Amino acid sequence: MCLKRYINRLSLIQLxxxxxxxxxxxxxxxxxxxLPFLTYLDFAKGYxxxxxxxxxxxxxxxxxxFFAVWWTLFGFREYVEGRIRELLLVYKKSLIVELFLVFAFYFLHIxxxxxxxxxxxxxxxxxxIFIFFVQAFAFFSISFSISIILKNIAIPFIISVCYEIFCMTANIDFLKFINMLSSDIPSSTMDIICPYIFILISSIFVFVLSNSCFKRL
Incomplete structure (x- = not known):
């Protein structure tokens, strides 16, 4: 029975x-x-x-x-905005497992x-890899949670784009606390874990909370 349930979930993800x-x-x-082409260009420039x-x-x-939001927002669009949402509210408790499997599949690509x-x-x-995981999971969980609350995928996608641009351009010291991207290569394990553990915990909380929002909104 449990195996059948997971097969059904994988089939849903595939479809x-x-x-x-x-x-x-x-x-x-x-x-x-x-991305590899950009690396090649750096070598071609003599770096x-x-x-x-x-x-x-x-x-x-x-x-x-950034692309951690792609499959969840565009792939699950009908579950957020379309008629399938109404069916899920009746027949399914949540999409947490399916969403996490999609994220895991994406992170496997990374x-x-x-x-x-x-x-x-x-x-x-x-x-x-911990940094890449936390950054990707934060984008993934927060963007989908916003889409669930607003019943719209365009707004969280635009927010993701704007935040990405902000992170690439904001190098001012007093703005670094809201900049998720690291401008320097960490020199120790503590430099990797300490700045991102809070982001990970917050992202997990938001991800779980979105399940409650999905059932109530």
């Missing part, structure tokens, strides 16, 4: 992602084609390996969190990307 059409491949294209490593680290923080960088260029970013 949801398949129903996105060409939108499905957008994160894949940016992660596996655009040193250290400079390319740092530049790619920054770009990973730009691309990976792990593969990091592995390719490590194998091909000897750029080891796995030391900072």
């Amino acid at each position: 949801t992602l398949k129903g996105m059409g060409i939108l499905y491949i957008v994160p894949v294209v940016f992660l596996f084609l655009v 040193s390996p250290e400079q390319c490593y740092f530049s790619t680290y920054i770009m990973l923080q730009i691309f990976c969190p 792990c593969v990307l990091l592995g390719l960088y490590c194998i091909i260029l000897n750029f080891n970013y796995f030391n900072y």
